[in-house]
Amino acid sequence: xxxxxxxxxxxxxxxxxxxxxxxxxxxxxxxxxxxxxxxxxxxxxxxxxxxxxxxxxxxxxxxxxxxxxxxxxxxxxxxxxxxxxxxxxxxxxxxxxxxxxxxxxxxxxxxxxxxxxxxxxxxxxxxxxxxxxxxxxxxxxxxxxxxxxxxxxxxxxxxxxxxxxxxxxxxxxxxxxxxxxxxxxxxxxxxxx
Amino acid sequence: xxxxxxxxxxxxxxxxxxxxxxxxxxxxxxxxxxxxxxxxxxxxxxxxxxxxxxxxxxxxxxxxxxxxxxxxxxxxxxxxxxxxxxxxxxxxxxxxxxxxxxxxxxxxxxxxxxxxxxxxxxxxxxxxxxxxxxxxxxxxxxxxxxxxxxxxxxxxxxxxxxxxxxxxxxxxxxxxxxxxxxxxxxxxxxxxxxxxxxxxxxxxxxxxxxxxxxxxxxxxxxxxxxxxxxxxxxxxxxxxxxxxxxxxxxxxxxxxxxxxxxxxxxxxxxxxxxxxxxxxxxxxxxxxxxxxxxxxxxxxxxxxxxxxxxxxxxxxxxxxxxxxxxxxxxxxxxxxxxxxxxxxxxxxxxxxxxxxxxxxxxxxxxxxxxxxxxxxxxxxxxxxxxxxxxxxxxxxxxxxxxxxxxxxxxxxxxxxxxxxxxxxxxxxxxxxxxxxxxxxxxxxxxxxxxxxxxxxxxxxxxxxxxxxxxxxxxxxxxxxxxxxxxxxxxxxxxxxxxxxxxxxxxxxxxxxxxxxxxxxxxxxxxxxxxxxxxxxxxxxxxxxxxxxxxxxxxxxxxxxxxxxxxxxxxxxxxxxxxxxxxxxxxxxxxxxxxxxxxxxxxxxxxxxxxxxxxxxxxxxxxxxxxxxxxxxxxxxxxxxxxxxxxxxxxxxxxxxxxxxxxxxxxxxxxxxxxxxxxxxxxxxxxxxxxxxxxxxxxxxxxxxxxxxxxxxxxxxxxxxxxxxxxxxxxxxxxxxxxxxxxxxxxxxxxxxx
Ligand code: HEM
Ligand code: SF4
Numbered sequence: 008x009x010x011x012x013x014x015x016x017x018x019x020x021x022x023x024x025x026x027x028x029x030x031x032x033x034x035x036x037x038x039x040x041x042x043x044x045x046x047x048x049x050x051x052x053x054x055x056x057x058x059x060x061x062x063x064x065x066x067x068x069x070x071x072x073x074x075x076x077x078x079x080x081x082x083x084x085x086x087x088x089x090x091x092x093x094x095x096x097x098x099x100x101x102x103x104x105x106x107x108x109x110x111x112x113x114x115x116x117x118x119x120x121x122x123x124x125x126x127x128x129x130x131x132x133x134x135x136x137x138x139x140x141x142x143x144x145x146x147x148x149x150x151x152x153x154x155x156x157x158x159x160x161x162x163x164x165x166x167x168x169x170x171x172x173x174x175x176x177x178x179x180x181x182x183x184x185x186x187x188x189x190x191x192x193x194x195x196x197x198x199x200x
Numbered sequence: 201x202x203x204x205x206x207x208x209x210x211x212x213x214x215x216x217x218x219x220x221x222x223x224x225x226x227x228x229x230x231x232x233x234x235x236x237x238x239x240x241x242x243x244x245x246x247x248x249x250x251x252x253x254x255x256x257x258x259x260x261x262x263x264x265x266x267x268x269x270x271x272x273x274x275x276x277x278x279x280x281x282x283x284x285x286x287x288x289x290x291x292x293x294x295x296x297x298x299x300x301x302x303x304x305x306x307x308x309x310x311x312x313x314x315x316x317x318x319x320x321x322x323x324x325x326x327x328x329x330x331x332x333x334x335x336x337x338x339x340x341x342x343x344x345x346x347x348x349x350x351x352x353x354x355x356x357x358x359x360x361x362x363x364x365x366x367x368x369x370x371x372x373x374x375x376x377x378x379x380x381x382x383x384x385x386x387x388x389x390x391x392x393x394x395x396x397x398x399x400x401x402x403x404x405x406x407x408x409x410x411x412x413x414x415x416x417x418x419x420x421x422x423x424x425x426x427x428x429x430x431x432x433x434x435x436x437x438x439x440x441x442x443x444x445x446x447x448x449x450x451x452x453x454x455x456x457x458x459x460x461x462x463x464x465x466x467x468x469x470x471x472x473x474x475x476x477x478x479x480x481x482x483x484x485x486x487x488x489x490x491x492x493x494x495x496x497x498x499x500x501x502x503x504x505x506x507x508x509x510x511x512x513x514x515x516x517x518x519x520x521x522x523x524x525x526x527x528x529x530x531x532x533x534x535x536x537x538x539x540x541x542x543x544x545x546x547x548x549x550x551x552x553x554x555x556x557x558x559x560x561x562x563x564x565x566x567x568x569x570x571x572x573x574x575x576x577x578x579x580x581x582x583x584x585x586x587x588x589x590x591x592x593x594x595x596x597x598x599x600x601x602x603x604x605x606x607x608x609x610x611x612x613x614x615x616x617x618x619x620x621x622x623x624x625x626x627x628x629x630x631x632x633x634x635x636x637x638x639x640x641x642x643x644x645x646x647x648x649x650x651x652x653x654x655x656x657x658x659x660x661x662x663x664x665x666x667x668x669x670x671x672x673x674x675x676x677x678x679x680x681x682x683x684x685x686x687x688x689x690x691x692x693x694x695x696x697x698x699x700x701x702x703x704x705x706x707x708x709x710x711x712x713x714x715x716x717x718x719x720x721x722x723x724x725x726x727x728x729x730x731x732x733x734x735x736x737x738x739x740x741x742x743x744x745x746x747x748x749x750x751x752x753x754x755x756x757x758x759x760x761x762x763x764x765x766x767x768x769x770x771x772x773x774x775x776x777x778x779x780x781x782x783x784x785x786x787x788x789x790x791x792x793x794x795x796x797x798x799x800x801x802x803x804x805x806x807x808x809x810x811x812x813x814x815x816x817x818x819x820x821x822x823x824x825x826x827x828x829x830x831x832x833x834x835x836x837x838x839x840x841x842x843x844x845x846x847x848x849x850x851x852x853x854x855x856x857x858x859x860x861x862x863x864x865x866x867x868x869x870x871x872x873x874x875x876x877x878x879x880x881x882x883x884x885x886x887x888x889x890x891x892x893x894x895x896x897x898x899x900x901x902x903x904x905x906x907x908x909x910x911x912x913x914x915x916x917x918x919x920x921x922x923x924x925x926x927x928x929x930x931x932x933x934x935x936x937x938x939x940x941x942x943x944x945x946x947x948x949x950x951x952x953x
Binding site for chain 2: 033057
C-alpha cells in the first residue's frame with residue numbers, strides 16, 4: 008500500500024559545478040538508456056536554454072534523473088514518480104540509494120574521466136506532492152524521526168542540520184547538511200550495510 | 201496512508217459539470233486498466249481531454265545503433281500501439297491565452313508534480329506538459345478545473361482552443377476588444393452537442409484588426425475579425441467572418457464568408473457552421489476532413505447557402521445573446537495608474553530590452569511587456585515568480601501568445617526598470633522578442649510522434665547563433681520571423697513566416713539524413729496574409745548557413761526599403777534556388793559524420809522512431825535520380841506560377857507527381873512506359889494496394905493527391921488551385937522519397953541477412 012511519502016526528490020551537489028557539462032551528461036544519459044539497470048529509462052531532454060531548472064533530463068518510467076540547476080547550484084537530482092510501497096523510512100532509503108547510485112554512476116562514467124565528484128555532506132530533499140506532504144513545519148516534524156534515522160545510516164554520528172524552505176508556495180523542501188566529509192561511495196556502502 | 205484526495209480537498213471548487221466529466225474519465229481509466237474498455241475507444245476519449253501520446257510510446261526507441269525495446273511493466277495499452285505506462289503529453293486549453301495569477305500558480309505546481317517542471321507554451325496559446333503519466337491526469341484536471349481551466353476538447357475532432365490577439369483591449373489598431381466575444385464563443389461551443397460529430401478538428405481565432413499578425417485569422421477554420429459599421433446612425437459591432445483556412449500539409453487561405461456578422465449573430469452562425477461541417481464534412485478520410493476541404497468541394501457560395509439555411513432552422517438559444525450583457529466582465533483594470541518613465545535609472549540591458557519587448561498601450565502611461573520564452577519553455581519556478589510579479593505590478597492581466605511568449609499587460613511605464621530587473625533575476629529578461637531571434641518551433645522529434653527532424657534542436661541552434669550577433673544585424677534582418685515545424689503538418693506555422701522550415705528526411709548513400717524544406721515568401725503580417733512555398737531541401741546541419749546566406753544577400757541586394765518577401769519575389773525562385781544549391785549537398789559520412797545526426801541529438805539519425813513501414817521489392821539506383829527530376833519539375837511549376845501562368849504551372853505540378861510515381865514503379869517494373877494512365881494504375885497496384893507507399897501516419901494521403909488530380913483534373917485552374925497543387929506535388933514527391941528510403945532499408949536488411 009503506497010504511503011504518504013510519494014514523489015520524493017533527492018539532490019546531491021557537484022563538488023565543482025563546471026566539472027561536467029550538460030552536453031556531456033546528455034551523452035551519458037543517452038547511453039544509460041541502452042544500458043538500463045532494473046528500471047525503464049525512456050528519453051533525454053535538453054533544457055539548457057533555461058538557466059535555472061533541469062538542464063539535462065533523463066526521463067524514466069518510475070523515476071527521472073537530471074543534471075539540475077533549479078536552485079542555482081548544479082547537482083544531480085533523482086525524482087521518484089510512480090508510487091512506492093513501504094513506510095516512510097523505506098521510501099527515504101530507496102530514494103537515497105537510487106540518488107547515490109546515479110551519482111556514483113556519473114562519477115564513474117568513462118566520458119567524464121573522474122572529473123565529476125559529488126559533495127556528500129549536503130543534500131536536498133523535496134517532496135513533489137502538495138496534497139500528501141504540504142510544505143509546513145508540521146509535515147517536517149512528522150517526518151523528522153524517520154528522516155534522521157535514515158540519514159544516520161549514511162552520516163553516522165555526524166551532526167545534521169535540517170533547514171526547511173519556508174516559502175509556502177514551494178513544495179516541501181529540506182536542505183540537509185552534515186558535519187564532515189562524505190564520499191558517494193562511503194555513503195552507498197553505509198546504506199547497503 | 202491518510203486517504204486524502206484532491207477530489208475531497210477541492211470539493212465544490214470544482215465546477216459540477218467539469219467534475220462529472222473528470223469522474224467519468226477516471227472510471228474509464230480504471231476500466232481500461234482492467235482491459236474492460238476497448239483501446240481505440242479509450243484513445244478517443246482521452247484525446248478529447250487533451251491527453252496525447254508522445255514519442256516512443258510504442259515501446260521502442262532507436263539509440264543510435266539499434267532499436268531498443270522499452271520494457272514497460274505491463275503490456276497494457278492506452279490506444280493502438282501506445283503503451284499504458286509510456287509518458288504522454290497533456291494539452292491544457294487557455295482560451296484567448298488569458299491567465300490569472302491563481303491559474304499560473306496551479307500550472308506551476310502541476311508542472312512540478314506531474315510533469316518535468318517545464319511548462320511549454322504552444323503556437324495556439326495553450327500550455328503543454330510533457331512526460332505525464334495517464335494515472336496522474338484526473339487529479340491534474342481537478343486542480344485545473346478548480347481554477348476555471350479545462351482540458352476538454354484540447355485535442356481530438358473537436359473545437360480546439362479559441363485564440364485571440366494577445367493585445368486585445370489595449371491595442372492601438374483594434375476596432376474593439378474581441379476578448380469577451382472569444383470567451384463567449386469558447387464557452388458556448390465547449391461540449392456543445394452540435395460540435396461533437398466532426399471528422400476533424402475545428403480551430404477558431406479572433407482578431408481586432410486586419411493588418412497585424414496577432415490573430416492569424418486567415419489560417420483558421422473560422423476567423424472572426426472585429427469590425428464596426430454604422431447602422432441607422434449608431435455604431436454597431438460585428439465581425440468579418442472568414443472560413444476554411446488552415447495550415448497542415450497543404451495550407452489553405454480562409455475565404456470570406458460575410459463582411460459583417462453582427463455580435464448577436466456570431467454565436468448562432470458558428471453553431472450553424474458546426475452543424476453543416478458535422479453533417480457534410482468528410483468522416484472517413486482524415487486527410488481531407490477539415491472544413492477547408494468541404495469548402496473547396498462545395499464552393500464558398502454553396503457552403504454559405506447551406507450554413508444560412510441551417511441558421512434559419514436552429515432552435516433559439518438564449519446564450520446566443522445573453523453574454524452581451526456581460527461584455528465588461530473581461531474588462532481589465534490597471535493595478536497602478538499609468539505613469540511615464542521620466543528618466544528613471546535604467547539597469548544594464550534595459551534599453552535593448554525596452555526597444556523590442558515593450559508595446560505602448562492605447563491607454564496612456566500603460567504598456568504591454570513581452571516576456572520572451574526561449575523555445576516557448578519556462579520552469580515551474582519561473583511561472584510561480586511570474587505569477588508573483590503579475591500580482592505586484594498588474595492584476596490578472598497575463599496572456600500567452602501564438603509566438604510562444606507571455607505578455608504582461610497594464611504595466612505602468614514608470615515600473616519598467618524595476619520590472620525588468622525582476623524578470624532578469626528569474627532568467628526571463630531576454631530581449632529581442634518578436635525578432636529573428638524569437639523563433640517559433642513545434643515540439644518536433646523531441647516529443648512528437650510524427651516528428652521527422654528536430655525543430656527544437658534547430659531553433660535552439662539558430663537562436664544561439666543569432667542572439668550572439670543580434671546587435672550587428674541590419675534592422676531589416678532583425679525584423680524577420682523564423683518558424684519551424686518538425687514535419688509537414690505545420691504545427692510550427694512555418695508557412696506564415698519570412699523564413700520557414702519543415703522537417704523531412706533524405707536517403708543519401710544508403711544512410712538517412714535529417715533535412716528541412718526551406719519555405720520562403722510567407723507573410724506573418726495581415727493575419728498570416730500569404731503562405732510561403734518550398735524552395736529547396738537542405739540538410740539540417742546546413743540550415744544555419746541558409747539563414748545566414750539569405751540574410752546577407754537580402755541586405756546586400758535589397759532596394760531601398762524593400763521587404764524580404766518583395767526581395768525574394770523580385771530575384772525570383774530560380775535565383776533563390778541557385779543561392780541555396782551548394783548547401784543542399786550532403787558530404788559523405790566519412791567526410792563529415794555530423795550531417796548524419798540531428799541538432800540537439802547525439803544519436804545517429806533515424807526515422808524509425810516514427811514507426812515502421814512495410815517494405816519489400818527491388819531497388820534500382822535510378823529511382824533517386826528520377827525522383828530528383830520530379831522535384832525539379834515541381835519547382836519549375838512554382839516559377840511558372842510566379843510568372844502568372846497558373847494553367848501551365850498546374851499541369852506541370854500534376855506531371856511531376858506522375859513522374860515521381862513512375863520513378864517508384866520503375867524500381868519494380870522498368871518498362872512501365874510513359875503513359876500516365878498506365879503509370880498510375882501500376883503505382884496503385886504495386887505501391888498503394890500493397891501499402892508499400894504508406895506513410896506510418898499519413899497512410900495513403902499523398903497518393904490520393906496523385907489520384908485526385910488525375911481523375912478530376914481542373915479545366916481552368918486559378919492561381920490558388922495551382923499553388924495548392926504544387927504543394928501537393930511536393931508532398932507526394934516527399935512521400936515517394938520516403939518510400940524509396942524504406943525500400944532501400946528493406947533491401948539493406950535483406951542483403952545483410
Ligand atoms: C502528437 C502530436 C501532434 C500531432 C499528431 C499533430 C497533428 C497535426 C496535424 C495532422 C496537423 C494538420 C492538420 C490539418 O490542417 O489538417 C496539425 C496542425 C497544427 N498543429 Fe499539430 N499535431 C501534434 C502536436 C502539436 C503541437 C504540440 C502543437 C502546438 C505546439 C500543435 C499545433 C498545431 C498547429 C498550430 C497546427 C496548424 C493548423 C492550423 O492552425 O490550421 N500540434 N497538427
Ligand atoms: S509539425 Fe509535425 S513534428 Fe511538429 S508538432 Fe506538428 S506533427 Fe509534430
